[in-house]
Amino acid sequence: MAALAIQNVKKSFGDTHVLKGIDIEIKDGEFLILVGPSGCGKSTLMNAIAGLEEVTSGDIRIGERVVTGLQPKDRDIAMVFQSYALYPSMTVRDNIAFGLEIRKVPKAEREQEVQRVAELLQISHLLDRKPSQLSGGQRQRVAMGRALARRPKIYLFDEPLSNLDAKLRVEMRTEIKKLHQRLGTTIVYVTHDQIEAMTLADRIAVMKDGIVQQFGTPREIYENPVNMFVAGFMGSPAMNFLRGELVAGEQGLGVQVLNGDGEVFVFPLGPDTRGLTGRLGKEVVLGIRPEHLTQVIPHQQGLAQVCRFRARLEVVEPTGPDTLVEIQLNGQGINCRVHPAEAGRAGEPMALMVDMGKAVLFDPATEQRLL
Structure with missing residues (x-):
């Protein structure tokens, strides 16, 4: 795993300034959540970390390495999307192993890794099924499994639970929490759901209009909000x-x-x-x-x-x-x-x-x- 440092990152699309000087730093193994309303810039920041968006200025550091100009494949990250992005013609086994196969990992090692991840996520009984035969929660587990099989330095989760119903969201939230506690992985997680932010995060960055309004632990954010936006956004019912x-x-x-x-x-x-x-x-x-x-x-x-x-x-x-x-x-x-x-x-x-x-x-x- 690796620490993550985002240093004065700005992103503009023409005259539209989406990220306005973001400074965030987390330690190796911490769970960072980027939270805020739609249009606040959290997904753009996530894409910048992943290398899917080129930043206008500033630096992104993973571990000791500046990755700002690197392609996504060279950043040693794995991403879990809200749409699952599974290959419909492949079995669960092949979906999980696909990234390893692309990297020319030997077959025996691939199979061993698939079994490890399947047992970790409790989907061993689903390995021979196709995505169409799975529930929403099972598909999300497979998407997570594909990322976990990579063993990258940082995992990126882009609103992974937004397509699930309320009960399943709670169950999957608990599973992600347990997973992080077991593996000690470094995770960056985007959500607009403040309950997800409070329950999962080690650190929360509350964003609005391309600016981090407050960065701290869930308790600091909840008990000592710096302004009315943070105070009103975090908490249900609201302050x-x-x-x-x-x-x-x-x-x-x-x-x-x-x-x-x-x-x-x-x-x-x-x-x-x-x-x-x-x-x-x-x-x-x-x-x-x-x-x-x-x-x-x-x-x-x-x-x-x-x-x-x-x-x-x-x-x-x-x-x-x-x-x-x-x-x-x-x-x-x-x-x-x-x-x-x-x-x-x-x-x-x-x-x-x-x-x-x-x-x-x-x-x-x-x-x-x-x-």
């Missing part, structure tokens, strides 16, 4: 963005909140609010994830940054392990995640609490994080 006035309350600076019944509360921001005093009386955006807005939990309500308040339930959505409820704060719909046994009915008031120790604050104009 609540509550617009309100910054005021001075009994516990220091806080955000003034008005519930649907006209009651006023101040959500305290905690002791470290340096640099915010100049914003008193101005609008800010408070970012709170639904799981930090819950029913009152007795052993937590005495904590310094836990604030209790009341609000009327607008919508109640049971999901099984928990219940999502929507309330009105400052005239906005806000999602809370509560225990099913504690959830009331739509139209009823409910005692709730917010953990302000987990909240973040954004500038409404720049959408960058303030606190």
Whole structure:
């Protein structure tokens, strides 16, 4: 395997700038996910790593070697596409062995490698079938097997699960996670699905408009988003963005909140609010994830940054392990995640609490994080 370094990579198509100076570096054996909405540049970056797109400027390094100007066949990478790209006239065995045959690997060694990969992916019983006789999940396993048989320095996965149904996506996601844990391979994986990103990655690069908005571990991205785009893109349900006035309350600076019944509360921001005093009386955006807005939990309500308040339930959505409820704060719909046994009915008031120790604050104009 090998480390990967992407250094100030830019890509333009005429006057259209698709990649605007990408800098990413991962260690040998790490799982990198490029995530973002359609058109953000993640697939173009993947193709640049693979050598399918020539970069306008910048360097791509695999291990100790700069591969920027090399052809795909000379980069020692293997790619798994979302369309599987299997040869329909070949058996599973021949599909997996095809790349080895092209490289003139001896037949005995090819057969040994096919068996190794088939056992690893649990498709030994499918080796004599054609792709048309396989399910979507089985075809994806074969596509992965063909890549694994190569033993390259880096594996590239381009939205490999997007053609699968929801249940199969979850199953295959788990299989890819197990595979990476067993093999310790270096993987670059493109997806628009933030759940895939959170569950699979060692490192995540969140992209928008050809720029890496934030690069870090799943926990860093989720708990400490640098701006409103990252905060809103990562997480399901999405983070609540509550617009309100910054005021001075009994516990220091806080955000003034008005519930649907006209009651006023101040959500305290905690002791470290340096640099915010100049914003008193101005609008800010408070970012709170639904799981930090819950029913009152007795052993937590005495904590310094836990604030209790009341609000009327607008919508109640049971999901099984928990219940999502929507309330009105400052005239906005806000999602809370509560225990099913504690959830009331739509139209009823409910005692709730917010953990302000987990909240973040954004500038409404720049959408960058303030606190």
